[in-house]
Amino acid sequence: MRLIVRQDYDEVSAYAAYYVKERIRQFQPSKDRLFVMGLPTGSSPIGVYHKLVDFYKSGDVSFENVVTFNMDEYVGLPSHHPQSYHTFMWNHLFKHVDIKKENVHILDGNAEDLDEECRRFEAKIAELGGIELFLGGIGPDGHIAFNEPGSSLTSRTRVKTLAYETIIANARFFDGEVAKVPKLALTVGVATVMDAREVVVIITGAHKAIALAKCIEEGVNHMWTVSSIQMHPKSLIVCDEDATLELHIKTVKYFKSIEHVHHSIIGPHNLGLQGNLLRNMMDSNQAAKRRRRLMLQSLLNSEDEDQGCALSSDSDSGDRHTKKRKRTGT
Numbered sequence: 001m002r003l004i005v006r007q008d009y010d011e012v013s014a015y016a017a018y019y020v021k022e023r024i025r026q027f028q029p030s031k032d033r034l035f036v037m038g039l040p041t042g043s044s045p046i047g048v049y050h051k052l053v054d055f056y057k058s059g060d061v062s063f064e065n066v067v068t069f070n071m072d073e074y075v076g077l078p079s080h081h082p083q084s085y086h087t088f089m090w091n092h093l094f095k096h097v098d099i100k101k102e103n104v105h106i107l108d109g110n111a112e113d114l115d116e117e118c119r120r121f122e123a124k125i126a127e128l129g130g131i132e133l134f135l136g137g138i139g140p141d142g143h144i145a146f147n148e149p150g151s152s153l154t155s156r157t158r159v160k161t162l163a164y165e166t167i168i169a170n171a172r173f174f175d176g177e178v179a180k181v182p183k184l185a186l187t188v189g190v191a192t193v194m195d196a197r198e199v200v201v202i203i204t205g206a207h208k209a210i211a212l213a214k215c216i217e218e219g220v221n222h223m224w225t226v227s228s229i230q231m232h233p234k235s236l237i238v239c240d241e242d243a244t245l246e247l248h249i250k251t252v253k254y255f256k257s258i259e260h261v262h263h264s265i266i267g268p269h270n271l272g273l274q275g276n277l278l279r280n281m282m283d284s285n286q287a288a289k290r291r292r293r294l295m296l297q298s299l300l301n302s303e304d305e306d307q308g309c310a311l312s313s314d315s316d317s318g319d320r321h322t323k324k325r326k327r328t329g330t
């Protein structure tokens, strides 16, 4: 697992959006090779979505061959309700980009058979070959999607009763009235998220500091369901300084030093993307170094030619002196 710490919400959003954009580009999606993503709602991803829309508008990314699966949806709220996750996703992301309507999958909290709706959702994910990248946020109690404390870490998409803490936290979207918040939701399971080939979680704010500490400094525990990220082979948490308040100083220093070393090896613009991209970056760093060396050498050549002494193109400065000595017989 990697932990990236940024100053504030805006910087976290910028980092995560750039990361997602690069992952989509690196994947090179086509109509026969769709990029399948899991997506969250809540205030955490809003900044990311807005930046992704900017990337789309500037031509840096396309969603034409992207398929999405949303994490969750309230039960019983009409899909056009201002607080439904359908409305949220279309308002913040989908209606601003070139995603195809048929490629958007959001659980239907009004389905006649809710269990069947959950099974259908899991089956669709499997049919598309699984999720490439699952983006998530967490609640202050460390829940991911609506996998409240005590949820099985092997859970799949299902109907879930919301924890009182979540109902209170979400009352802010329902005129502050707890009574208006739906008490049931459909949600992907912890295992649905962790089955994704990559998991990226955004955590911001001091109110999530305890959850972040519990999830990464203590053991895997169903009372802090996002702690299951510790078992994931490719996961990334992007958090702000406030969210690190309960972490040990050495934990923060450790992860910051990893990022620092990483940047010193492959440059600040690579965000730790792996595989081919990383190799390409390293190759292009090597190529840039070679180009610089050749330029320097051709400059030296022209100086040497002025002095009647040309250099071999692949010589380093040590060879240069040797060859120069040989040519001049000294």
Ligand SMILES: N[C@@H]1[C@@H](O)[C@H](O)[C@@H](COP(=O)(O)O)O[C@@H]1O
Residues within 6 Å of the ligand: 040, 041, 042, 043, 044, 045, 071, 072, 136, 137, 138, 139, 140, 143, 144, 145, 146, 166
């Ligand atoms: N089901 C959602 C979660 O997916 C989300 O991560 C959480 C945090 O929301 P926020 O990002 O607004 O803090 O809220 C809800 O419980």
